[in-house]
Amino acid sequence: MYDSFIDQLSGLDLSGLSIGPAPFNQTDFPCEDAIDQTLGAVWSDLFAMFSDTALEADAEDIAWGVVNLFHRAASRKSAQLDRASNEIRVLLASADGSEVHSSNLEEQIERAQAAEASMLAFERMREAMAALYREETGSCWKPMSGSRTSHSRGLTSAVIDGRDFLRARAENRRHALIPEGxxxxxxxxxxxxxxxxxxxxxxxxxxxxxxxxxxxxxxxxxxxxxxxxxxxxxxxxxxxxxxxxxxxxxxxxxxxxxxxxxxxxxxxxxxxxxxxxxxxxxxxxxxxxxxxxxxxxxxxxxxxxxxxxxx
Missing domain, CATH: 3.40.50.450 (Rossmann fold)
Structure with missing residues (x-):
């Protein structure tokens, strides 16, 4: 008989384990050279595996899905950014000058900035993979629904005012979704x-x-x-x-x-x-x-x- 999950947990030393939300104040992201080299190597090895096999005809579908992984990750970060931006609006509307309120506002701004930085990083990875997809298939990659947009890298400051952040966020979205020319x-x-x-x-x-x-x-x-x-x-x-x-x-x-x-x-x-x-x-x-x-x-x-x- 297998031990129950609870029995297995009871035998583990969990005294040093703490569970909490993922950190949102990390500022280190893969550099562009690392992204290009690593993803290029992964792509090459992955599709070399399909070559001259019965799965070769399915390679393009697999390639689309690989790019979509990064697109979905960027979309999730964009949704987190929207939620954090909404929280900032609420906090700005209810400002009372207290230290607690100021601390909460600063934390939400940090969360929004972290979500945006992560979104830009995943978008960069998606674009690198989309370029590999184009080279592999001869076609440009696009999602099943919605748009594929790349936002500007303007918002990289560690600390900015909440109102400035919301104005910049709205401006970035406008430029991302409306072509100029x-x-x-x-x-x-x-x-x-x-x-x-x-x-x-x-x-x-x-x-x-x-x-x-x-x-x-x-x-x-x-x-x-x-x-x-x-x-x-x-x-x-x-x-x-x-x-x-x-x-x-x-x-x-x-x-x-x-x-x-x-x-x-x-x-x-x-x-x-x-x-x-x-x-x-x-x-x-x-x-x-x-x-x-x-x-x-x-x-x-x-x-x-x-x-x-x-x-």
Whole structure:
């Protein structure tokens, strides 16, 4: 018979053990070189294990999950930061000048700063892993839902005023979620090709076209549908490689057949400088028509393999 868990505990010397909350005032985090080298080595060893085995076809799914581990960790720290920020608001609203109140406020500010520092560290790790994912799969990594954003590293002071912290927190969030620059809409559907050479030529045409558009609009941010396959995936990979911000409008499935046209309206409401159109379906055709009606310049690449129709 196995001893019960309580019996096993009773045989342990727990006199020196204390259980308390995790420390929140630690300031040491892995340096960027350590992050890049360690995660690169882990990635290399992990996926070498799948090579030439029956699991090789599942490697991309595993790779996505590895990056997602760090994304989820960063999201949890972001939630902790939000909770700490709310506590700071409550304490500021109920300030009575007492020493106890001041001590509680200082502790909450430290907790918020620690959560933010941890969030930034996990975001840095996620971005390192996302770059490895891109090299491994040729596609940019994105979460199943929500946004993938990287916050600025401005809040690194050990002690700052509570009101200043809340203002800076709101400003960081605004900058993280709203791209700055000139919007350029990209559209295209899923294609099938007769050969790998044709597929490669199509991808090269997307990248070459977007490079030319970026030369004309250096501060562009790319607006697209966020499809995980086809033209959107290639455009997203280009944006990640070129460090261009992306704004994605996924389909609202509740709208049924109307979803694609509603997305067109949302993207065109940004008043983009260009609409870059590659072969697609009727929704793409409608986007081109509506863009021209608004006098938005259309870069038409709906010819064979993503070439200009007149070429």
């Amino acid at each position: 000139t919007p350029v809409v990209f559209a295209g559907g899923r294609q099938s090709f007769e050969s790998a050479a044709d597929a490669r030529a199509y991808a090269d045409n997307i990248w070459a076209t977007l490079d030319k558009v970026r030369n004309a609009v250096p501060d562009l941010f790319l607006v697209h549908g966020g499809d995980g396959k086809g033209a959107d995936r290639l455009a997203s990979s280009w944006a990640e490689r070129r460090e261009v911000q992306q704004l994605t409008y996924s389909l609202d499935r509740r709208l049924g057949a109307r979803a694609g046209f509603k997305r067109n309206e949302q993207m065109l409401s940004l008043n983009p400088r260009y609409v870059v159109a590659f072969p697609g379906n009727g929704v793409t055709e409608r986007l081109v028509i509506d863009a021209k009606a608004r006098r938005i310049t259309v870069v038409n690449r709906r010819g064979p393999l993503g070439t200009s129709p007149g070429s």
